[in-house]
Amino acid sequence: MSGAVLAVLEQRDGTLRKVSHEVVTAARRLADALGGTVDALIPAAGPVTGADALGGFGADRVVTMTAPSFARYDAEGYAQAAADQIKAGGYGAVVFAASAAGKDFAPRAAAKLGLALAADVTDVAVEGGAVILTRPVYAGKALLRVKVTTRPALLSIRPNVFTPVSRPHPGAQETGAVSVPAGRVVVREVKAAAAGALDVAEAPIVISGGRGLKEPANFAVLEQLAQAFGGKAAVGASRAVVDAGWRPHGDQVGQTGKTVSPTLYIAVGISGAIQHLAGMRTSKVIVAINKDKDAPIFKVADYGIVGDLFEIVPKLADEIKKLHG
């Protein structure tokens, strides 16, 4: 079986999404171990901004697959285009993103092909020619090491885990129209979140608040700290405050919310219930600010400050602003 690897990428409104760099990075690692090349596939309606830079992340060939219905996300169309390419390409492995779109169409493509899909993978390896993957279960309270016994090995990678590696390596560009019927699920519109708002699952810095904030309006303190980081930070929330209706569901970090792995996670007024810790323990650096010095959150935090968050957080925002100013 071939050692070539296919990276299935995502664009939105004609611009490549950042997670695509991570997908190519994971694909490159597998291809190097399998002794093959990396093809990158982008379903799109036309030219994609950022496609020409993919060679620098390890793609040998970039194929933009165009169809009119791909102007917006088209689950069935994407799944068909990916499945067709996988069948035609004779790959050893195929890498998707475990993003909102990837979680939606990668399983469809896998079912079309009758192949297993290892989802939400955080590490890839090749041993004795077999693709071996690591993936968290129970929201990261345990990890599984899994051998993929079917070929090609299909996997989706968790966003924010595979650090993109730049390499001086131009990739060949190709564009080809595909003929797939438009899917039955039609995206009518995408309501954008507040301008510049980052998703907690993708932001490099996440500042989460819990019951210690006392009331919904006080999240303004965290929003101000997020702004001090100059557009790199998102504001998250604990389950307690989401269940209380203080914050939207999409902001919840934890086992029944999002699992996040930012570079910096700041937990403010969060005691650290086990289901919350499960959702953020893979963050690179964790800071906790809490008035209770015995709160479980301090057990996983790299750095903690004990005290009144309403005094500490504004001061922290000022210090961060100074750095960025």
Add this chain to the structure above:
Amino acid sequence: MKIAVCIKRVPDTEARIKIAPDGKSLDEAGVKFILNPYDEFAVEEALQRKEKAGAGEVVVITLGPATAQETIRTALAMGADRGVLLQVDRTPLDGLEVARALAAELKDGAYDLILCGKMAVDDYNHQVGPMVAELLGLPCVTAVAHLELEAGEGTAEREVEGGIEVVEFPLPAVLTADKGLNEPRYPALKGIMAAKKKPLDVKLVTLGAGGLELLAMMPPAERKEGRIVGEGPVAVAELVRLLREEAKVL
């Protein structure tokens, strides 16, 4: 409306996870099992749709061990009409095997709607719903947080990175439920009593080997012991220094 809901028995989200001596599975001693939280939203949605339509049937289906009968009873106590347990010795790692068994059960059921949770909080596969849809040739919308249904079609909202996608789809369809879709009801005592008498079919199923072989289950890497930098706002300057110079994240 005839609605099927695919549910799963999972360890409670507050459960501590201990690995069994075989190094490949969960030590279930002392672990409480619950109806997967995302499936609760799916069951609730089905019940509300049936109530709104004034007629219909809500069938809950699960693939799992014999003990998953309890999980079905929970959904029946919420108000579902009947349950089907596709009983297996072990739940496979490969979601496609699960989807195949569910699709075979669902195929001739003439369902208007098939609901699932967006993922199970144990395996985090988030794939069985869309795989079932593909196997049945149905459209699918995953992670639905808002839903409107009219005759033969629906509109759903799903969260995507940095926004909300609004999608339209024809029925029948497979939808997977996200948090926010509704507020699941607690089973009332009357419902719990009634659930004991509701029909529950147990069918023994044999699954294929699947394409994923479990080598090991491991604890996550321990985090290095952290430290308290200080107390109150005076500690902020030191925190920022550590984040810059030691952790190098600023």
